[in-house]
Amino acid sequence: MSVFKAVFKSIKSTFGNLILYFAIFTFFGNLSAKTIATTNETMFKESKVSVAIINNDESALSNGLVDYLKETQKVVNPRTDSLEDINENTRFGIYNYAVIIPEDFSEKLSNGDAENALEYISAGASTSEYLLTQKIDDYLKDVVIYLECGYSEQEAIDLTNKQMIKLEETKALVQSSTEEDHFSFFSGMYTFNAYSLMMILCTCISSALLFMKNPDVKNRISVSGMSFQKRNTAIITSVLLLGIILTLLCIVAVHILGFNYSSDKSIYYIINTFALMLIGIGMAYLITSITSSENIIAMLSNMLTLSMCFLCGVFVSTDLMSASVLKAAQFLPLYWYVSAVHYINDTPLGQIWGTTFATKISIEILFALIFFALGMIISRKKEQYAV
Amino acid sequence: MSDNIISISNLVKRYGDNVAVDHFNLEVKNGEILGLLGPNGSGKTTTINCLLSLLKYDRGDIQIFGKPMAPDAYDIKSQIGVVMQNVAVIDTLNVYENVDFFCGLYIKDKNLRKKYVEEALEFTGLTDYKKYKPKKLSGGLLRRLNIACGIAHKPKLILFDEPTVAVDPQSRNAILEGIKKMNRDGATIVYTSHYMEEVEELCTRVVIMDHGKNVASGTSSELKSSLINRETIRIGLPNKSPEIIADLKEINHVYKVLEDGNDVVIKCDGGEHNLVHVLSYLSDNNIPFGHVTTELPTLNDVFLEITGKELRD
Amino acid sequence: MFVRIFLYKIKELTRMRSIVGWNFLFPLVLATAFYVGFGNLIKEDPDTFKTIDVGYVNTNSQDSPFSELLEELSKETDEHIQVLNVQSFKDEKSASKAMDDKKISGFYLENGDKINTVIKENGLASTTLNQIVRAYENAKFQLEEITTNHPEKIEQAIKLQSKDLNLMKEHSFGNNTSRYLQYFFALIAMSSLFSSWISTSMLNGICANISEGGKRFECAPANKLVAVAAGTLAGMLIQSVSNAIVVIYIQYVLNINIGIPLGETILITTIGSGIGIAAGTLIGSLLPNPKYHVVVPLLFSMTCSFFSGLMWDQIKQLIQYKCPIINKINPAALITDSLFIRATYGRTDTYIQNIIIMLSMIVGCLFISSICLRRRKYVSL
Secondary structure, three states: OHHHHHHHHHHHHHHHHHHHHHHHHHHHHHHHHHHHOOOOOOOOOOOOOEEEEEEOOOOHHHHHHHHHHHHHOEEEOOOOOOHHHHHHHHHOOOOOEEEEEOOOHHHHHHHOOOOOOEEEEEOOOOHHHHHHHHHHHHHHHHHHHHHHOOOOHHHHHHHHHHHHHHHOOOOOEEOOOOHHHOOOHHHHHHHHHHHHHHHHHHHHHHHHHHHHHOHHHHHHHHOOOOOHHHHHHHHHHHHHHHHHHHHHHHHHHHHHHOOOOOOOOHHHHHHHHHHHHHHHHHHHHHHHHHOOOHHHHHHHHHHHHHHHHHHOOOOOOHHHOOHHHHHHHOOOHHHHHHHHHHHHHHOOHHHOOOHHHHHHHHHHHHHHHHHHHHHHHHHHHHHHOOO | OOOEEEEEEEEEEEEOOEEEEEEEEEEEEOOOEEEEEOOOOOOHHHHHHHHOOOEOOOEEEEEEOOEEOOOOOHHHHOOEEEEOOOOOOOOOOOHHHHHHHHHHOOOOOHHHHHHHHHHHHHHOOOHHHOOOOHHHOOHHHHHHHHHHHHHOOOOOEEEEEOOOOOOOHHHHHHHHHHHHHHHHOOOEEEEEEOOHHHHHHHOOEEEEEEOOEEEEEEOHHHHHHOOOOOEEEEEEOOOOOHHHHHHHHHOOOEEEEEEEOOEEEEEEOOOOOHHHHHHHHHHHOOOOOOOEEEEOOOHHHHHHHHHOOOOOO | OHHHHHHHHHHHHHOOHHHHHHHHHHHHHHHHHHHHHHHHHHHOOOOOOOOEEEEEEEOOOOOOHHHHHHHHHOOOOOOOOOOEEEEEOOOHHHHHHHHHOOOOOEEEEEEOOEEEEEEOOOOHHHHHHHHHHHHHHHHHHHHHHHHHHOHHHHHHHHHHHHOOOOOEEEOOOOOOOOOOHHHHHHHHHHHHHOOHHHHHHHHHOOOOOOOHHHHHHHHOOOOHHHHHHHHHHHHHHHHHHHHHHHHHHHHHHOOOOOOOOHHHHHHHHHHHHHHHHHHHHHHHHHOOOOOHHHHHHHHHHHHHHHOOOOOOOOHHHHHHHHOHHHHHHOHHHHHHHHHHHHHHOOOOHHHHHHHHHHHHHHHHHHHHHHHHHOOOOEOOO
8 A cells, every 4th residue: 555655745846837738728728629520511601711800991982892701701900910920820820811902992993993992911912812812802893893883883883782692592402411521629629638648647647656666665675565566566567547537537538628519429538538547647657768868858748749740630630641651650650559549539439339449449458568568678678787 | 474274353243132153263274174063953054154254244353364364365265174964966867977076166277186186085985976866875975975075175174064974984984084185184174063972073172052152162082181071970779778879979079879760870070990889889888780881081071061961962 | 268168158058858849849849740631731731622523403385694604603613712612403492402511502592583592691792692792783783773863874883793804903912921821930930939948058057056067166266157147158050050051941841932032031930039048047047946947947938938829820810910019029929920920021121129138138138147146155055
């Protein structure tokens, strides 16, 4: 019991790190999961592009355009006059589009010299850029044509607006889609969990294992009345229990943050997360067998975990990676964890439990065993050569 | 001009409610080896740290080489060498580099410094270990490195703060011999320890500290002569009886007889040939006896008599 | 004295395995991981327009103006954009199956005058498909309106409708830096802040309240602030070299164009190193307990790096949008921002402002540290 208690007390020094990674998980994970989550919808919903407007004209024509955009898109406050800042905001997705209405906008339109009457800023030739450019172009073209055809400014604005309202009735038909066509909040959170849980496990489990590796502690315990079997059982049990507690903390956090969302698939996510826990414990064991320096352990944990996360689709979607990278990533344990998360997301509830899911979980467990075995080999060799 | 290298008067240092140094006075004369003896927590290291102007103290006056000591008294500091209680070296520098670095804080001349460093390494027996990093050294060698770093610049005053803690006997003897040699070469030494044997062997004068106070000072002989007990005879007497004990008490210069299991402990206050008298009594009366040991008083006895406790409590 | 301590500190610090690992190796490994993971995204921007695969079912016996429109949209424009990739289907069922099999995003069903758009899910692609139909119908409505009220202008209206009026122009900034380069800039910023534990390690051998070596140092006739200055400079040099190696590795080995002249990149990263060193000196002087000398700088570096976009490139810009002052006090964000702005827009006012703030941070931290470190007598050791 004393060995058991000692292991738990030994992780006191890692509380700072624990809180940091947990905070990162709850803050960043939550934010990014909410951003990428999509939901099941059966009605056509027009995608609104977030657009910032800088209106230097303030004429009836420019205000007409602004009103149109306010009704049909998501108009946001640019919060800056600097074109560079606006460009950065579009490039990083704060908003997708920015419209800059120059001072001579209405004059140009009225004079029939409408070429380049309006400026816009967007992040490259994206779908949202194309869509909104087309919409604004269609609107302005309507106004210009009406003006050219003898209508007054107000008539042109009114008619164009009337047309746009009428066109709202033209809607696409959504064929029934299932939950599996969407990326859930839980999938997002559990994907991000790959980083935070791995770091939490590596930090805490390494600390506990280091404590037991300390020669004075080891010698003191080995000369005590405790048998080898009892001692090792206590160590293994305490490390596993520690891992379970930390994993449960993360799982509970996910479900508290996602209480607005429903998921019948939680059990599968949880199974997958416990498989990740084994990987984390295995990796911690491997790292502590390589070195006893806390500094170097922290460095190796960060290096390995961060690198794996970037290569296995935790921070950057696997859709954006090349095929060769994805193939190579299959040799990394986090690839299989993320793949399992995606599988759970994309598969109907009744069909998840099967060969595919079992294979992915088994591979994760296999990686954990490999790490553990490697750790044992290294420790043995180090003892043999008195390194 | 005063012959005192160090002069501490009325030093008081408190840590909250705990008075670590309590109106402590000390004078160290030029050329002597002063032993500062006391149990753990008596205030020895605190006194040393105050002396070196590392610690703020509440009251008192400290002078070294006749001048007040201060953190920026570089002229005084340049003549002091310190051997810390804990090993104070830089782990990533090797033995030579450690000594060179610390010596370089005192000696600016490159050639002179090089000479001093080589001499310090030879003096401490570390010449063969120049390229070793501290991690690769044994405890004893590490202590020697600690000493080399403190004395390489040939200071006039050297403070040793328990330098032989956890050191093997061979290294300890080497260290003590080295200290004696440094003293012969002109250095004044202050040596703190709770090992009375070292202090008795090494020091020309001893100050005993307890609870931050100076409870006794003088040479070893002076301190011991202040004791009532001058000799302790221990005899194994399996057949002792009250009559025998009473008779032993009657022997000249015996002032106390104690029973300790099968042994009898006889304390004598002065006199010569006490052992002969006791053995004569026993053989004259055909009283069988076993082992016989005789001990002269130690500083521990001095401490025990003054404070009522052992030095290594 | 200054030079001696400077040289010895370089020796001491470069032999620390943890410093070599964290400050030299870690950034290189992470840069490689970034490159392997998404280096291609920097060269080929994934936010490009993706041609929409769409089906077309025409139940009428002949081609309609709408099918001509679809044909037009299937051609590549001058900007090399092909809006649609149209596949014809004989009936609604086969088109629906193709949509379920994810071969098309949706399909048009033309039946008489009516054009229906059928989609699988909502999104930009489906909105675009719907918008095409709306634009088609809009043109019809307009012509109807002009025919009714200004019939004399109908020819002109038809002419204008078929013409590209070039009403909108995209504002060009010249050099467009990929947003994925932000990760590399955040990596460089993180690496710079790692120098904070170089300075806490450096203080180890100088302050009596931190280590025994520091005690020995403070007993010596050596000016503490001179020693701290020498140690600080040694740390900065080490970190600057480390950053330069990372920058050269990214630029010349990984072949990722940072977009800034090498000298200026190294200058910005050197200033970044200075912030790390100064921050570490401040942490070391405020928290003498050695057990905090790795944990606190690590927490500081990682927290600042996270908020500068190390794991999620959007976060820095989000903060800039909602609460820009935070970016101005986050040293990692300042370093990242300076690199990004210099690469994209050149030496703007914001760039100069960032540099000034960073230099002020260095001076401020060192000033406060010097006040704390001036102390040579301690209450307890």
